[in-house]
Amino acid sequence: MHQSSLLLTVPNTLDSMFLAKIEVGHHLYWQLGNLKLHGQVFLTSWVVIAILVVASLAATRNIQRIPSGLQNLMEYALEFVRDLAKNQIGEKEYRPWVPFVGTLFLFIFLSNWSGALVPWRLIRLPEGELAAPTNDINTTVALALLTSLAYFYAGFSKRGLGYFAKYIEPTPILLPIAILEDFTKPLSLSFRLFGNILADELVVAVLVLLVPLFVPLPIMALGLFTSAIQALVFATLAAAYIHEAIEGHGGEEHESHS
Protein backbone atom coordinates (compact mmCIF):
# COMPACT_ATOMS: atom_id res chain seq x y z
CA MET A 1 0.00 0.00 0.00
CA HIS A 2 1.39 3.38 -0.83
CA GLN A 3 1.34 5.80 1.99
CA SER A 4 2.44 9.31 1.46
CA SER A 5 2.47 10.32 5.03
CA LEU A 6 3.36 13.31 7.01
CA LEU A 7 5.46 12.82 10.05
CA LEU A 8 4.25 14.27 13.30
CA THR A 9 7.51 15.25 14.86
CA VAL A 10 7.86 16.90 18.19
CA PRO A 11 8.98 20.52 18.43
CA ASN A 12 12.71 21.09 18.38
CA THR A 13 13.14 21.30 22.13
CA LEU A 14 11.99 17.73 22.50
CA ASP A 15 13.70 16.41 19.44
CA SER A 16 16.32 14.60 21.42
CA MET A 17 13.58 12.53 23.02
CA PHE A 18 13.21 10.03 20.23
CA LEU A 19 10.98 7.98 22.50
CA ALA A 20 8.26 10.57 22.16
CA LYS A 21 8.09 10.63 18.43
CA ILE A 22 4.97 9.62 16.59
CA GLU A 23 5.45 7.91 13.30
CA VAL A 24 2.52 6.68 11.31
CA GLY A 25 2.96 5.34 7.84
CA HIS A 26 6.74 5.09 8.03
CA HIS A 27 8.02 1.59 7.58
CA LEU A 28 11.21 -0.35 7.33
CA TYR A 29 10.90 -1.69 3.82
CA TRP A 30 12.27 -5.02 2.74
CA GLN A 31 12.31 -5.86 -0.90
CA LEU A 32 11.29 -9.39 -1.86
CA GLY A 33 10.98 -9.73 -5.60
CA ASN A 34 8.39 -7.22 -6.60
CA LEU A 35 6.93 -7.02 -3.14
CA LYS A 36 7.62 -4.38 -0.57
CA LEU A 37 7.41 -5.80 2.89
CA HIS A 38 7.01 -3.93 6.14
CA GLY A 39 10.04 -5.30 7.92
CA GLN A 40 9.24 -4.07 11.40
CA VAL A 41 5.97 -6.01 11.43
CA PHE A 42 7.81 -9.19 10.54
CA LEU A 43 10.42 -8.68 13.23
CA THR A 44 7.90 -8.14 16.00
CA SER A 45 5.58 -10.92 14.88
CA TRP A 46 8.52 -13.32 14.77
CA VAL A 47 9.26 -12.40 18.34
CA VAL A 48 5.64 -13.02 19.29
CA ILE A 49 5.57 -16.35 17.45
CA ALA A 50 8.83 -17.38 19.09
CA ILE A 51 7.46 -16.58 22.54
CA LEU A 52 4.33 -18.63 21.85
CA VAL A 53 6.21 -21.61 20.44
CA VAL A 54 8.81 -21.66 23.19
CA ALA A 55 6.16 -21.30 25.89
CA SER A 56 4.06 -24.14 24.54
CA LEU A 57 7.07 -26.40 24.00
CA ALA A 58 8.40 -25.69 27.47
CA ALA A 59 4.99 -26.27 29.01
CA THR A 60 4.45 -29.63 27.31
CA ARG A 61 8.00 -30.94 27.49
CA ASN A 62 7.69 -32.43 30.93
CA ILE A 63 4.02 -32.84 31.72
CA GLN A 64 3.13 -33.41 35.33
CA ARG A 65 -0.10 -34.79 36.66
CA ILE A 66 -0.31 -31.91 39.06
CA PRO A 67 0.55 -28.90 36.91
CA SER A 68 2.70 -26.11 38.20
CA GLY A 69 4.34 -23.02 36.84
CA LEU A 70 4.28 -22.65 33.10
CA GLN A 71 2.25 -25.77 32.50
CA ASN A 72 -0.41 -24.40 34.80
CA LEU A 73 -0.51 -21.13 32.90
CA MET A 74 -0.77 -22.82 29.52
CA GLU A 75 -3.47 -25.15 30.77
CA TYR A 76 -5.39 -22.13 31.97
CA ALA A 77 -4.97 -20.50 28.56
CA LEU A 78 -6.12 -23.66 26.81
CA GLU A 79 -9.17 -23.94 29.05
CA PHE A 80 -10.03 -20.30 28.43
CA VAL A 81 -9.79 -20.70 24.68
CA ARG A 82 -11.72 -23.96 24.74
CA ASP A 83 -14.54 -22.41 26.73
CA LEU A 84 -14.61 -19.49 24.31
CA ALA A 85 -14.97 -21.81 21.33
CA LYS A 86 -17.48 -23.99 23.16
CA ASN A 87 -19.66 -21.03 24.08
CA GLN A 88 -19.78 -19.74 20.54
CA ILE A 89 -19.69 -22.82 18.32
CA GLY A 90 -21.56 -25.22 20.55
CA GLU A 91 -20.83 -28.42 22.40
CA LYS A 92 -20.98 -30.69 19.37
CA GLU A 93 -18.87 -28.92 16.77
CA TYR A 94 -16.39 -26.89 18.72
CA ARG A 95 -13.49 -29.33 19.08
CA PRO A 96 -11.85 -29.05 15.62
CA TRP A 97 -11.99 -25.26 15.80
CA VAL A 98 -10.22 -24.85 19.10
CA PRO A 99 -6.73 -24.66 17.50
CA PHE A 100 -7.77 -21.99 15.02
CA VAL A 101 -9.67 -19.79 17.44
CA GLY A 102 -7.05 -20.33 20.10
CA THR A 103 -4.20 -19.38 17.80
CA LEU A 104 -6.02 -16.25 16.74
CA PHE A 105 -6.65 -15.27 20.32
CA LEU A 106 -3.18 -15.99 21.64
CA PHE A 107 -1.39 -14.37 18.72
CA ILE A 108 -3.47 -11.20 18.80
CA PHE A 109 -3.36 -10.99 22.56
CA LEU A 110 0.40 -11.38 22.73
CA SER A 111 0.97 -9.00 19.82
CA ASN A 112 -1.18 -6.31 21.40
CA TRP A 113 0.47 -6.67 24.77
CA SER A 114 3.95 -6.82 23.30
CA GLY A 115 3.28 -3.47 21.69
CA ALA A 116 2.33 -1.99 25.04
CA LEU A 117 4.74 -3.80 27.37
CA VAL A 118 7.96 -4.34 25.44
CA PRO A 119 9.98 -1.11 25.08
CA TRP A 120 10.48 -1.62 21.36
CA ARG A 121 11.47 1.97 20.80
CA LEU A 122 14.78 1.43 22.54
CA ILE A 123 15.80 -0.54 19.47
CA ARG A 124 16.33 1.96 16.71
CA LEU A 125 15.68 1.05 13.14
CA PRO A 126 16.97 2.88 10.07
CA GLU A 127 13.39 3.77 9.25
CA GLY A 128 10.06 3.22 10.92
CA GLU A 129 9.81 1.82 14.40
CA LEU A 130 9.04 -1.45 16.08
CA ALA A 131 5.55 -1.67 17.52
CA ALA A 132 2.77 -4.18 17.94
CA PRO A 133 2.36 -6.26 14.77
CA THR A 134 -1.37 -5.62 14.92
CA ASN A 135 -1.02 -1.88 14.43
CA ASP A 136 -0.26 -2.53 10.79
CA ILE A 137 -3.36 -2.93 8.64
CA ASN A 138 -1.77 -5.75 6.64
CA THR A 139 -1.52 -8.03 9.68
CA THR A 140 -5.11 -7.53 10.70
CA VAL A 141 -6.40 -7.92 7.14
CA ALA A 142 -4.48 -11.19 6.85
CA LEU A 143 -6.01 -12.46 10.08
CA ALA A 144 -9.49 -11.36 9.00
CA LEU A 145 -9.17 -13.03 5.59
CA LEU A 146 -8.02 -16.21 7.30
CA THR A 147 -11.18 -16.02 9.37
CA SER A 148 -13.27 -15.64 6.21
CA LEU A 149 -11.59 -18.67 4.66
CA ALA A 150 -12.15 -20.59 7.86
CA TYR A 151 -15.86 -20.00 8.00
CA PHE A 152 -16.30 -20.74 4.29
CA TYR A 153 -14.42 -23.98 4.83
CA ALA A 154 -16.53 -24.75 7.89
CA GLY A 155 -19.75 -24.22 5.98
CA PHE A 156 -18.61 -26.24 2.97
CA SER A 157 -17.24 -29.17 4.87
CA LYS A 158 -20.35 -29.35 7.04
CA ARG A 159 -23.12 -28.77 4.56
CA GLY A 160 -21.61 -29.05 1.09
CA LEU A 161 -23.29 -27.00 -1.58
CA GLY A 162 -26.24 -26.54 0.73
CA TYR A 163 -24.14 -23.88 2.33
CA PHE A 164 -25.09 -21.50 -0.44
CA ALA A 165 -28.73 -21.89 0.48
CA LYS A 166 -28.10 -19.39 3.25
CA TYR A 167 -27.80 -16.64 0.66
CA ILE A 168 -31.36 -17.08 -0.52
CA GLU A 169 -32.77 -18.68 2.58
CA PRO A 170 -35.52 -16.39 3.85
CA THR A 171 -36.02 -14.70 0.49
CA PRO A 172 -33.83 -14.18 -2.61
CA ILE A 173 -34.44 -10.42 -2.35
CA LEU A 174 -31.83 -10.27 0.37
CA LEU A 175 -29.18 -11.87 -1.84
CA PRO A 176 -27.14 -8.66 -2.39
CA ILE A 177 -27.09 -7.98 1.33
CA ALA A 178 -26.06 -11.54 2.08
CA ILE A 179 -23.19 -11.25 -0.39
CA LEU A 180 -22.23 -7.85 0.96
CA GLU A 181 -22.08 -9.34 4.42
CA ASP A 182 -19.25 -11.63 3.36
CA PHE A 183 -17.22 -8.55 2.49
CA THR A 184 -18.13 -6.45 5.50
CA LYS A 185 -17.21 -9.21 7.93
CA PRO A 186 -13.46 -9.25 7.26
CA LEU A 187 -13.53 -5.49 6.72
CA SER A 188 -15.02 -4.74 10.11
CA LEU A 189 -12.88 -7.39 11.83
CA SER A 190 -9.65 -5.99 10.48
CA PHE A 191 -10.52 -2.32 10.91
CA ARG A 192 -11.68 -2.84 14.46
CA LEU A 193 -8.46 -4.47 15.58
CA PHE A 194 -6.20 -2.15 13.60
CA GLY A 195 -8.00 0.99 14.71
CA ASN A 196 -8.08 0.06 18.36
CA ILE A 197 -4.42 -0.82 18.58
CA LEU A 198 -3.24 2.14 16.55
CA ALA A 199 -5.50 4.46 18.54
CA ASP A 200 -4.07 3.14 21.80
CA GLU A 201 -0.52 3.71 20.65
CA LEU A 202 -1.31 7.15 19.28
CA VAL A 203 -3.04 8.28 22.45
CA VAL A 204 -0.13 7.07 24.57
CA ALA A 205 2.36 8.69 22.21
CA VAL A 206 0.54 12.02 22.25
CA LEU A 207 0.34 11.97 26.04
CA VAL A 208 4.00 11.06 26.35
CA LEU A 209 4.75 13.97 24.06
CA LEU A 210 2.80 16.36 26.30
CA VAL A 211 3.76 15.03 29.74
CA PRO A 212 6.54 12.46 29.55
CA LEU A 213 6.28 11.12 33.10
CA PHE A 214 3.58 9.26 35.05
CA VAL A 215 0.56 10.93 33.44
CA PRO A 216 0.36 8.42 30.55
CA LEU A 217 0.38 5.46 32.95
CA PRO A 218 -3.40 5.19 33.51
CA ILE A 219 -3.97 5.48 29.77
CA MET A 220 -1.38 2.76 29.22
CA ALA A 221 -3.23 0.53 31.68
CA LEU A 222 -6.46 1.26 29.85
CA GLY A 223 -4.65 0.38 26.63
CA LEU A 224 -3.63 -3.00 28.05
CA PHE A 225 -7.23 -3.64 29.00
CA THR A 226 -8.59 -2.63 25.59
CA SER A 227 -5.99 -4.74 23.80
CA ALA A 228 -6.99 -7.81 25.76
CA ILE A 229 -10.67 -7.14 25.07
CA GLN A 230 -9.97 -6.68 21.37
CA ALA A 231 -8.18 -10.02 21.20
CA LEU A 232 -11.18 -11.58 22.92
CA VAL A 233 -13.59 -9.84 20.56
CA PHE A 234 -11.69 -10.99 17.48
CA ALA A 235 -11.60 -14.60 18.62
CA THR A 236 -15.24 -14.51 19.73
CA LEU A 237 -16.40 -13.08 16.42
CA ALA A 238 -14.35 -15.58 14.44
CA ALA A 239 -15.94 -18.39 16.42
CA ALA A 240 -19.39 -16.83 15.99
CA TYR A 241 -18.98 -16.60 12.21
CA ILE A 242 -17.85 -20.21 12.07
CA HIS A 243 -20.87 -21.20 14.12
CA GLU A 244 -23.15 -19.26 11.81
CA ALA A 245 -21.66 -21.00 8.78
CA ILE A 246 -22.05 -24.42 10.37
CA GLU A 247 -25.54 -23.90 11.69
CA GLY A 248 -27.06 -22.06 8.76
CA HIS A 249 -29.59 -19.45 9.81
CA GLY A 250 -29.58 -20.51 13.42
CA GLY A 251 -27.13 -17.80 14.38
CA GLU A 252 -29.51 -14.94 15.07
CA GLU A 253 -28.12 -14.36 18.54
CA HIS A 254 -24.72 -13.61 17.03
CA GLU A 255 -26.05 -11.02 14.65
CA SER A 256 -24.04 -8.41 16.50
CA HIS A 257 -21.24 -7.95 14.01
CA SER A 258 -19.88 -4.52 12.93
Add this chain to the structure above:
Amino acid sequence: MDPLVASASVIAAALAVGLAAIGPGIGQGNASGSAVEGIARQPEAEGKIRGTLLLTLAFMESLTIYGLVISLVLLFANPFS
Protein backbone atom coordinates in the same frame (compact mmCIF):
# COMPACT_ATOMS: atom_id res chain seq x y z
CA MET B 1 -0.10 19.20 -0.37
CA ASP B 2 -2.60 21.71 -1.65
CA PRO B 3 -3.56 23.90 1.34
CA LEU B 4 -7.24 23.61 0.49
CA VAL B 5 -7.06 19.81 0.50
CA ALA B 6 -5.02 19.88 3.70
CA SER B 7 -7.47 22.08 5.59
CA ALA B 8 -10.47 20.18 4.28
CA SER B 9 -8.83 16.91 5.34
CA VAL B 10 -8.14 18.16 8.84
CA ILE B 11 -11.71 19.39 9.29
CA ALA B 12 -13.07 16.17 7.85
CA ALA B 13 -10.85 14.11 10.15
CA ALA B 14 -12.09 16.00 13.20
CA LEU B 15 -15.70 15.65 12.10
CA ALA B 16 -15.27 11.94 11.38
CA VAL B 17 -14.18 11.15 14.93
CA GLY B 18 -16.51 13.62 16.56
CA LEU B 19 -19.65 12.52 14.77
CA ALA B 20 -18.75 8.86 15.07
CA ALA B 21 -18.50 9.28 18.84
CA ILE B 22 -22.11 10.45 19.30
CA GLY B 23 -24.00 7.27 18.54
CA PRO B 24 -21.73 4.82 20.37
CA GLY B 25 -21.68 7.23 23.33
CA ILE B 26 -25.43 7.06 23.65
CA GLY B 27 -25.38 3.33 23.09
CA GLN B 28 -22.69 2.69 25.68
CA GLY B 29 -24.55 4.83 28.19
CA ASN B 30 -27.74 2.87 27.63
CA ALA B 31 -25.96 -0.46 27.87
CA SER B 32 -24.08 0.45 31.05
CA GLY B 33 -27.23 1.82 32.64
CA SER B 34 -29.10 -1.38 31.92
CA ALA B 35 -26.18 -3.43 33.21
CA VAL B 36 -26.14 -1.50 36.49
CA GLU B 37 -29.89 -1.99 36.76
CA GLY B 38 -29.45 -5.69 36.16
CA ILE B 39 -26.72 -5.98 38.77
CA ALA B 40 -28.81 -4.07 41.32
CA ARG B 41 -31.72 -6.39 40.71
CA GLN B 42 -29.64 -9.55 40.72
CA PRO B 43 -26.23 -9.03 42.34
CA GLU B 44 -25.26 -12.69 42.01
CA ALA B 45 -25.23 -12.37 38.21
CA GLU B 46 -22.62 -9.63 38.31
CA GLY B 47 -19.79 -11.61 36.74
CA LYS B 48 -21.83 -12.71 33.76
CA ILE B 49 -23.31 -9.28 33.22
CA ARG B 50 -19.90 -7.65 33.39
CA GLY B 51 -18.45 -10.01 30.82
CA THR B 52 -21.28 -9.42 28.39
CA LEU B 53 -21.20 -5.69 29.02
CA LEU B 54 -17.49 -5.43 28.25
CA LEU B 55 -17.92 -7.36 25.02
CA THR B 56 -20.84 -5.17 23.93
CA LEU B 57 -18.97 -2.02 24.84
CA ALA B 58 -16.09 -3.16 22.65
CA PHE B 59 -18.51 -3.63 19.76
CA MET B 60 -19.96 -0.17 20.15
CA GLU B 61 -16.54 1.31 20.57
CA SER B 62 -15.49 -0.16 17.26
CA LEU B 63 -18.00 2.12 15.52
CA THR B 64 -16.08 5.13 16.76
CA ILE B 65 -12.89 3.39 15.77
CA TYR B 66 -14.13 3.16 12.20
CA GLY B 67 -14.46 6.93 12.20
CA LEU B 68 -11.01 7.14 13.71
CA VAL B 69 -9.57 4.93 10.98
CA ILE B 70 -11.07 7.24 8.38
CA SER B 71 -9.59 10.27 10.06
CA LEU B 72 -6.19 8.57 10.39
CA VAL B 73 -6.26 7.79 6.69
CA LEU B 74 -7.09 11.42 5.96
CA LEU B 75 -4.25 12.65 8.15
CA PHE B 76 -1.48 10.17 7.44
CA ALA B 77 -2.25 8.45 4.16
CA ASN B 78 -4.33 11.03 2.38
CA PRO B 79 -5.31 9.69 -1.04
CA PHE B 80 -5.79 13.19 -2.46
CA SER B 81 -2.46 14.67 -1.53
